[in-house]
Amino acid sequence: QTLFIPKETEASEPRVGGSPETVKKLITLGFDVIVEAGAGVDSRIPDAEFVAAGARIGKTADIKGADVILKVRRPATAELKAYKQGAIVIAMLDPYGNEAAIQAIADAGITAFTMEFMPRITRAQVMDVLSSQANLAGYQAVIDAAAEYDRALPMMMTAAGTVPAAKVFIMGVGVAGLQAIATARRLGGVVTATDVRPAVKEQVASLGAKFLAVEDEEFKAAETAGGYAKEMSKEYQAKQAALVAEHIAKQDIIITTALIPGRPAPRLVTREMYARMRPGSVIIDLAVERGGNVEGAVAGMVTEVDGVRIVGHLNVAGRIAATASQLYAKNLVAFVETLVDKETKSVNINFDDELVKATVLTHGGKVVHPNFANAAA
Numbered sequence: 001q002t003l004f005i006p007k008e009t010e011a012s013e014p015r016v017g018g019s020p021e022t023v024k025k026l027i028t029l030g031f032d033v034i035v036e037a038g039a040g041v042d043s044r045i046p047d048a049e050f051v052a053a054g055a056r057i058g059k060t061a062d063i064k065g066a067d068v069i070l071k072v073r074r075p076a077t078a079e080l081k082a083y084k085q086g087a088i089v090i091a092m093l094d095p096y097g098n099e100a101a102i103q104a105i106a107d108a109g110i111t112a113f114t115m116e117f118m119p120r121i122t123r124a125q126v127m128d129v130l131s132s133q134a135n136l137a138g139y140q141a142v143i144d145a146a147a148e149y150d151r152a153l154p155m156m157m158t159a160a161g162t163v164p165a166a167k168v169f170i171m172g173v174g175v176a177g178l179q180a181i182a183t184a185r186r187l188g189g190v191v192t193a194t195d196v197r198p199a200v201k202e203q204v205a206s207l208g209a210k211f212l213a214v215e216d217e218e219f220k221a222a223e224t225a226g227g228y229a230k231e232m233s234k235e236y237q238a239k240q241a242a243l244v245a246e247h248i249a250k251q252d253i254i255i256t257t258a259l260i261p262g263r264p265a266p267r268l269v270t271r272e273m274y275a276r277m278r279p280g281s282v283i284i285d286l287a288v289e290r291g292g293n294v295e296g297a298v299a300g301m302v303t304e305v306d307g308v309r310i311v312g313h314l315n316v317a318g319r320i321a322a323t324a325s326q327l328y329a330k331n332l333v334a335f336v337e338t339l340v341d342k343e344t345k346s347v348n349i350n351f352d353d354e355l356v357k358a359t360v361l362t363h364g365g366k367v368v369h370p371n372f373a374n375a376a377a
């Protein structure tokens, strides 16, 4: 069987769905691997490294012969006519709000799996793209903040005087927020953090940061069985805003990562709040793609409002593309392995497997995922 790793067609996407390490693994699984020329260039993987790992270098049109296609982003509808009927596509398909594009994938006769839906269970940890990429985004957010901040992060005692440590506030302590705390601490920042899930409190403390939250009855019940945040009541949000407003006035750097599954990102930082920060303060909004946590954050731009720099970079994991691709490719190959019959070395999808059930969006010309059951109508 042929497995194709294309170059991503969106110019804003530097990542790639394969690495020399994963190509070797795919070959042992029985695949004939073709990598599109230049697919890895933006992730610092030259074609020669793919060849050394056993892949052939191909053209865009070679996608036609592919039984399995490993991508980063959803294929554009116009690209689908180049795909073979019955081909398997594995990517981050970002299906919510893109139902028509998913229907087009179904219409093209493609079996498509979306990696973001991988269940967060022990067996699938190695396939968890949300974690692998959010972890890097949290790290990169701090690096970006440090670059935008015109002062030093660590305390320095020099002959010419003492430089105070920067105060860094992390809002939303999921995978990205935890890595942001750890990174800001390594750079010498004095770190505080907030979240609406009580389970986070201990994790924040264990990383050497201070936890700040309105700890009322609603807070104590604010985690879903799946470990995600709930949307909080208006009353809670008001109490939370009052508490953080005072805190924000004294911070130098804020990194926001707060998301609620299936909902727009909660608005946590208003202009009124950051207007009280001193000039040169920096705010990084990692939720900007989902509506933003910060008033005035512009997707894809760095702006300055009231002397505060507001950073709304898109695809933050892609800003550290070489590492992001290395981990993403590993997530993909771990999933591919579960689709291959070890005896016959051929793809044999078990549609009863919970990983398949959770991630398969289209099959046999239809949108098959329960979350999109009505989308086709």
Ligand code: NAD
Pocket (backbone or CB within 6 Å): 120, 121, 122, 125, 128, 130, 131, 134, 171, 172, 173, 174, 175, 176, 177, 194, 195, 196, 197, 226, 227, 228, 229, 230, 232, 257, 258, 259, 260, 261, 266, 268
């Ligand atoms: P996420 O990206 O959905 O959200 C980021 C954070 O924002 C969360 O911690 C959330 O509680 C927080 N948030 C939401 N609304 C907020 C508000 N109003 N104010 C402040 N913070 C707010 O989260 P994630 O990074 O995907 O992690 C979600 C959970 O999944 C965590 O408990 C994480 O540890 C867990 N997880 C488990 C596994 C696994 O078991 N395999 C893997 C990864 C993550």
